[in-house]
Amino acid sequence: MKRILLWWAERALLVLVSVIVLFPIAWMFLTAFKSPRDAYSLSLNFTPTFNNFVTVFSHPWNLGDMVLNSVVVASVTVLIAVPCASLAAYSFSRFRVRGRKFLFFLVLSTQFIPAVVIVLPFFLMFRQLGLLDTRIALIIVNLAIVTPFVIWMIKGYIDAIPTDSEEAAMIDGASRLRVIWDIVLPVAAPGILTSAIFCFILTWNEFLFSLILTRRDAVTLPVGLVNFRTERGDLWELMSAAGVMITVPIFIMALLIQKHFTRGMTAGAVK
Amino acid sequence: MAEVRLVDVEKRYGGFLALPKQSLTIEEGEFLVLLGPSGCGKTTTMRMIAGLEEITSGDILIGGERVNDKPPKDRDIAMVFQNYGLYPHMTVQQNIAYPLKLRGVDRKAREARVRETAEKVELGALLHRRPSELSGGQRQRVALARAIVRTPKIFLMDEPLSNLDAKLRVSMRAELKHLHHELGVTTVYVTHDQMEAMTLASRVAVMREGRIVQLDTPKKIYSEPADLFVAGFIGSPSMNLVEGHITGGRFEAPGVSIPVAAAERGDVVLGIRPEDLELTTAEAPPIRGKLYALELTGEATLVTLREGATSICARGPAEFEAEIDAACALAPRPGARIHLFDKTTGQRIAA
Numbered sequence: 104m105k106r107i108l109l110w111w112a113e114r115a116l117l118v119l120v121s122v123i124v125l126f127p128i129a130w131m132f133l134t135a136f137k138s139p140r141d142a143y144s145l146s147l148n149f150t151p152t153f154n155n156f157v158t159v160f161s162h163p164w165n166l167g168d169m170v171l172n173s174v175v176v177a178s179v180t181v182l183i184a185v186p187c188a189s190l191a192a193y194s195f196s197r198f199r200v201r202g203r204k205f206l207f208f209l210v211l212s213t214q215f216i217p218a219v220v221i222v223l224p225f226f227l228m229f230r231q232l233g234l235l236d237t238r239i240a241l242i243i244v245n246l247a248i249v250t251p252f253v254i255w256m257i258k259g260y261i262d263a264i265p266t267d268s269e270e271a272a273m274i275d276g277a278s279r280l281r282v283i284w285d286i287v288l289p290v291a292a293p294g295i296l297t298s299a300i301f302c303f304i305l306t307w308n309e310f311l312f313s314l315i316l317t318r319r320d321a322v323t324l325p326v327g328l329v330n331f332r333t334e335r336g337d338l339w340e341l342m343s344a345a346g347v348m349i350t351v352p353i354f355i356m357a358l359l360i361q362k363h364f365t366r367g368m369t370a371g372a373v374k
Numbered sequence: 375m376a377e378v379r380l381v382d383v384e385k386r387y388g389g390f391l392a393l394p395k396q397s398l399t400i401e402e403g404e405f406l407v408l409l410g411p412s413g414c415g416k417t418t419t420m421r422m423i424a425g426l427e428e429i430t431s432g433d434i435l436i437g438g439e440r441v442n443d444k445p446p447k448d449r450d451i452a453m454v455f456q457n458y459g460l461y462p463h464m465t466v467q468q469n470i471a472y473p474l475k476l477r478g479v480d481r482k483a484r485e486a487r488v489r490e491t492a493e494k495v496e497l498g499a500l501l502h503r504r505p506s507e508l509s510g511g512q513r514q515r516v517a518l519a520r521a522i523v524r525t526p527k528i529f530l531m532d533e534p535l536s537n538l539d540a541k542l543r544v545s546m547r548a549e550l551k552h553l554h555h556e557l558g559v560t561t562v563y564v565t566h567d568q569m570e571a572m573t574l575a576s577r578v579a580v581m582r583e584g585r586i587v588q589l590d591t592p593k594k595i596y597s598e599p600a601d602l603f604v605a606g607f608i609g610s611p612s613m614n615l616v617e618g619h620i621t622g623g624r625f626e627a628p629g630v631s632i633p634v635a636a637a638e639r640g641d642v643v644l645g646i647r648p649e650d651l652e653l654t655t656a657e658a659p660p661i662r663g664k665l666y667a668l669e670l671t672g673e674a675t676l677v678t679l680r681e682g683a684t685s686i687c688a689r690g691p692a693e694f695e696a697e698i699d700a701a702c703a704l705a706p707r708p709g710a711r712i713h714l715f716d717k718t719t720g721q722r723i724a725a
Contacts, residue, residue: 267459270426273446274453274530275520276476285472289463 128350134343142340155344166345169327173349176238176323177306180245184253185299189291192257193283197266207258210251218248218311226315236318244316245306252305253298260294261287300356307353324349376437376527376560377402378423383432385418385584392418393584395432400528400562405554407563409571410581411607416564419581420530423562425449437527447476452521453530456537458513460505460520466492467501470519477524491523495549511542518550522557529554529561535570547573568608572596580604597711602720605645605713611676613645614686617717625714629681632660634712641717648676650710651688659703661686665696679704 134142136151159166194200195207225244226235234240264287272282288295310325317326324345331342378400385393393415400406408416421427423434425446434441441449452473461469467488474484492498495515505513514534521529534550535543551574554561565571571578572592579589580603588600599605605613618627619640625632632644651661663679663686670676670692677690679702688704696702706712714723 265457265459267455267457268461270424270446271453271455271459271517271520272461272472273426274424274449274451275473276447278445278447281476286461 131343131346131350134340135347137340137343139338139340155340156348159341159344159348164327164330164341164345166324166327166348169322169324170348172238172241172321173307173323176241176245176321177303179238179242180249180306181299181303183242184246184250184302185257185295188250188253188298189257189288189295190283191254192261193287195254195258196261197269210254213247213251222311222315225312229316235316236320238321240316241309241313241321241323244312245309248309248312249302249305253302256298256301257291257295260291260298264290297360300360304353304356307349377435378528378560378562379433379435380419380423381433381435383422383434384430385415385422385427386430391584396586397432398579398586398589400560403558403560405551405561405563405574405576407565407571407575407578408581409565409568409578409607412566414581415584416566416581417532420532420562420564423528424451424453424530450527451530452524452526452528454514454517454521454532454534456533458505458517458537460513460516462505465502465504466497466508466516469505469516470497470523473520473524487523488519491519494522494553495519510538511546514538514546518553522553525557525559527560529559531561531563533565534563536565536567543570550574568610572608580607598722599645599713600722602643602645602715605715609647611648611687611689613647613713614651615715616644616646616684616686618642618644620714625712628684629663629679630661630684630686632706632712634714636714636723642723643715643717645713645715646686646706646710648687648689650707650712651686651704652707653677653688653690653694654703654705656703656705659705661704663702663704665698665700665702667698668694668696677702677704 133147135155136153137144137149138152138154141149158164191210195203200206229235229237229240234243268286268290269282272286273279277285308325309323313321313323313326314329317323328342328345328349331338331345380396380398382395382397383393384391384395398419408419410416418427422429423436425441425444429442436449436451461472464472470488470491471484474487479487488501489498492501495518497512497515497519500508500512505516508516514537517534521531531550535546538546547570554574563570563574572595575592577590578592578595579586580595581587582603588595588604590598595604596608599608599613602615606615616627616630618625618630620626620634620636620638620642622638623633623635625634625636625642625644627644630644634644636642661679663681663684665677666680666685667678668675669678673692675690675692675694676687677694678685678687680686686704715721716723
C-alpha cells in the first residue's frame with residue numbers, strides 16, 4: 104500500500120516538474136505560430152500561420168545572417184576544441200608528468216572565473232586587435248570557455264578505457280600517436296561525440312560575450328532575440344519564432360546525446 | 375628467436391626499491407616461468423623486458439642487442455595480457471591482423487596468415503565476431519593468435535590463463551606447451567600458479583620481494599628447494615616444515631625423531647613432502663601424533679597428525695580410515711627426500 108502511494112507520489116511529482124519546465128517552451132512554440140493579434144490571447148483557439156518565420160528571415164530582421172553566424176561560430180569552435188581537448192585529455196589521463204595534477208587543476212580553475220569579470224578585458228583586447236564584431240573574436244572567446252570543460256569531460260571517458268589494449272597495440276608495433284588514432288579514439292568515440300555536442304550547445308547558447316563583442320555583423324542568435332524589443336513594444340510572436348529557430352537544433356542534439364550517452368558508458372567494457 | 379639478458383637491472387619507483395639489482399639470462403628457445411606470490415615483481419620484470427616499464431639502471435639485451443631505449447614496438451616481441459588487451463572495436467579477424475597491418479604486410483598475405491593462425495587456435499568460425507561476443511576462453515585464444523600471427527623474437531605471457539575456469543585452464547596449458555614445442559620461440563611466462571610453472575617451464579625463476587630466490591628446472595626446484603620459501607611455495611599439499619634440533623644424528627621435535635645425516639645443531643627446520651611419508655605400525659615410529667584430519671582426494675587420503683606444536687600431513691592410501699584423535703604413526707618412505715633448512719636464514723643445509 105505504502106509502495107503504491109509512493110509510486111503515485113513520484114509520478115505526480117514528475118508530471119508537475121515536467122509541466123513547470125515544459126509549459127514556457129510549449130507556449131513559445133504556440134506563440135511562434137500565432138498572428139500578432141492572437142499573441143496576447145490565452146485562447147488556444149487560433150489560426151496557425153507561418154508568417155512569423157517569413158518575417159524574421161526578411162528585412163529588417165535578417166535572422167538568416169544570425170543563424171549563419173551562430174552555425175559558423177559553434178561549428179568552428181567544436182572543430183578546434185574537440186581535437187585539441189582529446190589530445191590534452193589523453194595526456195592528462197596517461198602520462199605521469201611532474202605537476203600533472205596541478206596543471207589539470209589550473210585548466211579547470213579557468214572555469215571558476217565569472218564571465219562578467221573577463222568580458223571587459225576581452226572587449227579591450229579585441230578592440231586593440233580590431234577584431235570587434237567579428238566571428239573570429241567569438242570563436243576565440245568560446246574556445247577559451249569551452250576547451251577546459253571538454254578536456255575534463257573527455258578525460259573522464261579516456262580514464263575509463265583499460266590501458267591493456269593500448270599496451271597490446273604498442274607491443275604489436277604501434278607508435279603512441281598510432282595507438283591514439285587506432286585504439287583510443289574509436290573506443291572513446293561515443294564519449295568524444297557527446298562532448299562535441301555538449302560543446303556545440305554551450306557555444307550556441309552563449310550570450311554575454313556575443314552581446315558585448317558584437318554589434319551588427321557577427322551577431323549570434325541569442326543576442327538577435329533582443330532586437331525584437333522595439334519602440335513599438337515587444338514583438339512576442341516574432342521573438343517566439345526566432346526562439347524556435349534557436350531551440351530546435353539543440354533539441355535534436357540533446358536527443359542524439361541521450362542515445363550516445365548510454366553507449367558511451369558501456370563502450371569500453373571488454374575484459 | 376633470441377636470447378634475453380637482464381644485466382644488473384634495478385627498478386625504483388621514486389624512493390621505493392621495487393626490484394633490487396640482479397641479472398637473469400633467458401636462453402634461446404627456452405620457456406622460462408617467473409613464479410611468485412602477487413607483488414613479488416614478476417610482472418614488473420616482464421614489463422621491463424617488453425619496454426612498457428622503464429628500468430632505473432642496468433641493461434636489457436634481446437638477441438645480443440641493447441634495447442633499453444627502444445620503444446616496445448621496436449623490440450620485436452609479442453605479448454599476451456592477463457585481461458587479454460583485445461581491441462574491442464575490431465573483429466577477431468582485425469584483432470589478429472593488426473600486428474601484420476602495422477608492419478605493412480599487404481592485405482592478401484595478411485588474410486591468408488590470419489586464417490592459418492586462427493585455424494591453429496580453433497577460431498576459424500569466429501573471425502567476424504567482436505570480442506564482446508566471445509567467451510573468456512575464446513578471447514584468450516584471440517589474444518594468443520594475435521601474438522603468434524607473426525614470428526617475434528620472444529613471447530611474453532602475463533598470467534594468460536588466470537581469468538579462465540579451472541577446466542579450461544588445464545586444456546589451454548597443454549595447448550600452450552604444444553605451441554611452444556611447435557614454434558620454439560623464447561618464452562617468458564608470469565604466473566603465481568605453481569602447477570602452471572611446473573608443467574610449462576623448462577626453467578622456473580621463483581621470485582620473492584623483488585628477488586629471484588631460485589632459478590632452476592622444475593624438477594630441481596621441486597626436489598632441492600633452495601630455501602624455506604621455495605620449499606613451502608612449490609608442491610600441493612605443501613611440504614611439511616617442522617622446527618626442531620639435531621642431536622646424535624637424529625632430528626628431534628615434539629612427536630618426531632628421524633635419523634638425518636647432519637652435524638649436531640639447534641634451530642633447524644626439517645622439510646618432508648606428504649608423498650614421501652607413509653602410515654606405519656612399527657614399534658618405535660619416527661613420527662607419532664593424534665589424527666587431526668582426514669581428507670579424501672580421490673586417488674589418496676591426506677592424513678594430518680598433530681602432536682604439540684607439530685602438524686604433519688601425509689599422503690596415505692585412499693582406503694585408509696580411522697577415528698579423529700586416534701593415535702597414529704608415520705614413517706618416511708624408502709628413498710624419501712628429507713630437507714634441512716637453517717631456521718634463522720631459511721637457507722638449505724647441504725646434507
